[in-house]
Amino acid sequence: MTRPSKTLIRLLWAIPLALAILLALVLAARALRETAAGQNFLAAYPGTATLPETAPVGIPAWLAWQHGLNVFFLLFIVRSGWQVRTSTRPAAYWQRNNTGRIRTKRAPTRISLNLWAHLTSDTLWVINGVVFYVLLFVTGQWVRIVPLDYEIIPNALSAALQYLSLNWPVEDGWVNYNALQTLSYFAVVFIAAPLALITGLRMSPAGISSRFSKLVPITVARAIHFPVMIFFVAFTAVHVTLVLATGALRNLNHMYAARSDDSWVGFWIFAASLVLMIIVWVVSRPLVLRSIASLTGSVSR
Incomplete structure (x- = not known):
């Protein structure tokens, strides 16, 4: 039986680790949104930058x-x-064919x-x-x-x-x-x-x-x-x-x-x-x- 490569093993370990980190970030973000500082920040910066009036639409x-x-x-x-x-x-x-007018001294x-x-x-x-x-x-x-x-x-x-x-x-x-x-x-x-x-x-x-x-x-x-x-x-x-x-x-x-x-x-x-x-x-x-x-x-x- 062929043993899995080290790269594949690292990738498999990375999946549950990434999910655990993502879950922690979600919980932290939801907690931050409940605070007064978080709500004030979202009110001041809604998440969209202003575009010039000449910006195309669509x-x-x-x-x-x-x-x-x-x-x-x-x-x-x-x-x-x-x-x-x-x-x-x-x-x-x-291998490129070395034909035509352009010829080089080095091999293709x-x-x-x-x-x-x-x-x-x-x-x-x-x-x-x-x-x-x-x-x-x-x-x-x-x-x-x-x-x-x-x-x-x-x-x-x-x-x-x-x-x-x-x-x-x-x-x-x-x-x-x-x-x-x-x-x-x-x-x-x-x-x-x-x-x-x-x-x-x-x-x-x-x-x-x-x-x-x-x-x-x-x-x-x-x-x-x-x-x-x-x-x-x-x-x-x-x-x-x-x-x-x-x-x-x-x-x-x-x-x-x-x-x-x-x-x-x-x-x-x-x-x-x-x-x-x-x-x-x-x-x-x-x-x-x-x-x-x-x-x-x-x-x-």
Whole structure:
């Protein structure tokens, strides 16, 4: 019988520990809300930062599509990244064909099929991200996720207190995110995503890393890259939980259908995206990946 890995054992122990910590935080938050100081704090800082009058209202269709594509790419980035980290015997190797006008003196880099899948998912994610950044600033949607006032901090603490006490903040994400959401989305878009890209480039085996060798030491890149992945996973888990717990139909309509109502349109789009991701997950076996990878280079077992 195969013994469970040390990493799996640590993860299993982390689950009850995390639940115990969460329960303690919930009890502490509920107790704090009952105090006069807690009630005064919530009255002074309701949990929502004020937006400029010129801020756009609503979720445009392009943002809904970008959200769905980001979820899709991120799923397979995390999957392939985990396989790269844990696989000891790759199913195959990929090597770029050194053909065409551009020739180099060094031999083409040979990488595992898992790493090829990871880099391919990364590339698609970055291309989608560039489009996202351009549209974010062109349409003015950036003001909704960028902190513009120092009061965002106490309001974020207020929103966190309301979440932890299981008395959700009163909000309308179609018009304005609460302060904790704003800080979270800002961290994902402008901190975690760039960190993942920069450290990934530094660790890349394709020669790109040499450009970052002085700016980002390889040990620093490795120390940051994996925790960033854990952050994305944790953010996604909390995000999905709150979306479903704080008005699933309306939230899914915002995120997937670019509309603000309680219809089932967003839910069915979300369900279809889940089915698609499950199908691609199941199909993404070494045999299929080898066939796709062979279109961009030579594959050997």
